[in-house]
Amino acid sequence: KAGVTQTPRYLIKTRGQQVTLSCSPISGHRSVSWYQQTPGQGLQFLFEYFSETQRNKGNFPGRFSGRQFSNSRSEMNVSTLELGDSALYLCASSLWAGGNEQFFGPGTRLTVL
Amino acid sequence: DQQVKQNSPSLSVQEGRISILNCDYTNSMFDYFLWYKKYPAEGPTFLISISSIKDKNEDGRFTVFLNKSAKHLSLHIVPSQPGDSAVYFCAASSGGTTSGSRLTFGEGTQLTVNP
Numbered sequence: 001k002a003g004v005t006q007t008p009r010y011l012i013k014t015r016g017q018q019v020t021l022s023c024s025p026i027s028g029h030r031s032v033s034w035y036q037q038t039p040g041q042g043l044q045f046l047f048e049y050f051s052e053t054q055r056n057k058g059n060f061p062g063r064f065s066g067r068q069f070s071n072s073r074s075e076m077n078v079s080t081l082e083l084g085d086s087a088l089y090l091c092a093s094s095l096w097a098g099g100n101e102q103f104f105g106p107g108t109r110l111t112v113l
Numbered sequence: 114d115q116q117v118k119q120n121s122p123s124l125s126v127q128e129g130r131i132s133i134l135n136c137d138y139t140n141s142m143f144d145y146f147l148w149y150k151k152y153p154a155e156g157p158t159f160l161i162s163i164s165s166i167k168d169k170n171e172d173g174r175f176t177v178f179l180n181k182s183a184k185h186l187s188l189h190i191v192p193s194q195p196g197d198s199a200v201y202f203c204a205a206s207s208g209g210t211t212s213g214s215r216l217t218f219g220e221g222t223q224l225t226v227n228p
Contacts, residue, residue, distance in 0.1 A: 004156070033214055043157075043202065043218035056215050090156050094214055100145040100206050102214060104156030 002027065004093050004105035012111045018079040021108045025072050025093030031055075032074040033102060034066060037088040046089075049074050050097035078110075086112045116140045117205050119219035127227055132190040134222050136203030139184065143205040147216070148177060148188045151200045160201075161188070193226045200224070 005024045013019050025032050033056075034046040045058040049068035066076040072093075078085055088109050092102035118137045126132045134148075144165040149157035163170040163177045163186070170177050176189045190197055203219040 031214055033216070035216075035218075042220050043204075043216075045215045045217070048214055058215070088154075092156075092216075097214060100147065100214060100216075101159060101162055102147075102216060103159055104149075106156045107154075109154070 004091055004103055006089075006091050006105040006108050008108060009106065010109045010111075012113060013081050014113050015081055015083060017081050018077060019081060019110060020075055020077045021089055021091075021110075023074045023076075023091030023093075023105060025074070025091075026103055029093035029095055029103075030072050031094045031097045032068055032072065033092045033094070034074070034076050035090045035092065035104075036060075037090060037107070038084075038086075043090070046076065048097065055097050081112045083112050086110060115220075116143075117203055117217050117219040119201075119203055119222050121222050122220070123223040123225070125225045125227060126193050128195055129192045132188075132193045132197065132224055132226065134188045134190075134201050134203075134224065136186050136188075136219050137184060138186075138205050140205070140207070140217075141184075142207040143217075145206045146177070146179060146186050147204045147206070148175070149202045149204060150197075151202060151221070157202060190224075193224075195226045195228050198224055198226050 031050040033048040048056040068074045088107045090107045092104045094102045147162040148160045151157040200221045204216040
């Protein structure tokens with residue numbers, strides 16, 4: 001069974017731009033969560049989607065948003081990029097909402113210049 | 114407020130010996146705990162988990178122990194192998210279908226296994 005896939009793997013953007021990252025969960029998994037990893041803050045929860053609905057949201061500004069499609073694929077969007085948004089963005093999937101065992105993709109490395 | 118803490122940023126052990134990685138938590142609502150292993154530029158790989166109704170869970174060379182009264186868990190790797198060298202993250206969840214799958218992670222411990 002294929003794992004979680006994320007595209008693109010690397011992105012370079014400039015301040016003020018917006019970016020969209022994509023995540024395809026493991027086949028059959030219906031819950032997708034997003035995390036941000038930075039050297040200073042570690043791994044932090046962004047949001048979780050299940051059945052196309054956001055079920056849980058972390059402590060991030062409204063510039064960070066996401067959505068989930070009927071095939072469980074998910075996208076996250078960051079608008080008005082800031083230098084501090086440079087990070088590794090990780091997507092994780094699980095069978096159900098509240099499915100504690102989450103399986104991570106390789107991440108998208110975003111660099112904001 | 115760091116609800117999950119891994120107080121050792123690094124640990125070095127000899128091949129074949131036991132590696133013990135520790136994790137402490139403060140939130141009494143956490144009821145599910147996981148360990149992940151991470152290589153640079155890759156996503157975390159799930160290793161092993163434990164529910165709060167248990168105090169021990171084993172999977173091959175990996176054993177996780179949970180001490181609820183002390184709010185402490187540990188991961189034992191026996192025997193340690195050079196390929197185990199990676200950053201290990203402890204994570205916790207309050208779980209349940211009503212609150213979602215939000216994982217709270219510790220800062221990570223860099224394990225180095227020397228041949």
